[in-house]
Amino acid sequence: MREGIRPAEEVRTLLEGLLGRLTASEAQVTWRQSEGLATRFGENAITQNIGGASQEVAVDVWLGRRHGQASTNRLDPESLAETLARAEAIAAESPEDPEQVPLPGPQTYGERPQRFFPATAALEPGQVADDVARVVDAAKAAGYRASGLFEAGARAEAVANSRGLFGWQAETHADYSTTVHGPAGSGKAAASQSCRSRLDPAELARRAVENARLAQDPIAVEPGDYTVIFEPLATRGMLGFMGWVMAAREADEGSSVFSGRLGEAFLDPRVTLAMRTDDPELPAPLFGDAGLAIEPRSWIEAGVVRRLFHDRYWAAEQGTTPDAARLPLFMAGEDRSVEDLVAGCRRGLLVKNLWYIRFVDRKSLTLTGMTRDGVFLVEDGRITRPVKNLRWNESPITFLQNVVALSRAERSGGWGAMKLPGVLSEGFTFTSSTDSI
Known part of the structure; x- marks a missing residue:
């Protein structure tokens, strides 16, 4: 009760x-x-x-x-x-x-x-x-x-x-x-x-009904490198692992893809990742670890790595201010819809969602996973056919280095929510197709 x-x-x-x-x-x-x-x-x-x-x-x-x-x-x-x-x-x-x-x-x-x-x-x-x-x-x-x-x-x-x-x-x-x-x-x-x-x-x-209508009778496509349009839910799946490796200690000890990258232009200039406290759609908590106050943080700004997460111990070791939390994660978008991203794609795949995501190599942040809930072939700026699900091997780093355009950001997830945009990115690697729909 x-x-x-x-x-x-x-x-x-x-x-x-x-x-x-x-x-x-x-x-x-x-x-x-x-x-x-x-x-x-x-x-x-x-x-x-x-x-x-x-x-x-x-x-x-x-x-x-x-x-x-x-x-x-x-x-x-x-x-x-x-x-x-x-x-x-x-x-x-x-x-x-x-x-x-x-x-x-x-x-x-x-x-x-x-x-x-x-x-x-x-x-x-x-x-x-x-x-x-x-x-x-x-x-x-x-x-x-x-x-x-x-x-x-x-x-x-x-x-x-x-x-x-x-x-x-x-x-x-x-x-x-x-x-x-x-x-x-x-x-x-x-x-x-x-x-x-x-x-x-x-x-x-x-x-949901429109997505189901579009998804009937999918075809198989050959695996390979594709231009992709990720809806915000798929972007969440791709970036969910980044929060756990954007840690200063791992980078300082040489075991992270971010080692030696502080201050470098590492991702596409459109990419900004931050902890915000002022967004009414996804307001950050007041405090995190041990009651430490959560403050705004800019992790990556216009593609440049500005800060990595410092827990209280590593902050004390490095003589800097600790960070109270990693989530929620915000990625700035652009003023367009996912439909606009589709319209701007000559040939590629629209991906609705991802699952079964696992590390292939933590240091390089290479992941593997499956598509789910709809994959669609895009040709000349319009959806032409549904596609059977695909397995992929890719790094969020490569995904964010190859950005072409972004949609408006949307909230997704429950207690561990993020606010992320749809992403149009080139050269995304699919390794095999499946018979699943």
Whole structure:
């Protein structure tokens, strides 16, 4: 049963009370709460409604350089006392951590666009059913079958430490994805927002049905290097791994594609990757690691590598400011639609989405994966045929070095959301075709 997100002052009293009972030289207490629902549907009917709520308290203590952590989802006094004792006992038996750094002191958290929407947090299954009906009715009218998932929820986090830091933040999300199946092909559409009222189920239904219509009876094409138009969802799949390798430590130690690249023009000048805090469609959290305030960051600016992610330890080693988080990731786009990218392509492949993505070589950031949810042959600026799915081997670096044009950026994903554009890029390597549709 959902009880609503606990207010900041109530949580602060809880956490500071726990800190007062610890004897460790340094300590941090973190509280998390989440509530949400999910509605699944398939074969044009709702198949599952689920909901859940949880709270957790995690205790981190340091005895010198010895670290211990314990957590519990039972918030009665006895369970919390046992968790405190367990964290201190673990620290006493742990080896010293040579990379331990002091906890941050009190932070100043900047202003953000609205991140928490009460109506989205309180959404009920009956309201979701109305949104599902839009897709199901559109699929039925076309003689197709619809499946999908609607998820919505709220989560909050608070952190307090022995140096006087306290932070509290809350956010909501609503994510809707659907796949419409025809006899010989399928089409997908998806959308993600902080507020449910910003979703457009009718437009989602229209796109999914139209994608399914276009996807019927795909042909096989020869593998090789192609000009590609990636829709924003596919761009997310391609760039999702970049956040994990854009780390200063890996680069400084020579194990990253970004080694020695700081200050260099490394990607196409159209490419700018950043952490923004002012975008109302995707407002960044207030804080990240250990309650550290999240500040705007420009990672890559007009193709030039300006900064790489520094965790607190590596920042201390290098004498620079630490970065609190890697996500959300923003890539600036241009004022055109994906349809405009298609119109500007003489011959290539329009790619809707990617999956089964894995590293081939981490140092060079070479990935492999499959296309999904629609691939289309583009000739003379228009879609001419659907194409069977393809396996690909490529690096996001090469993909971003060969950019020809970008569309407007769109939000995609739930809690780990990004805001990325569609991308027209040359020389993308497909290694084999499949019979899957």
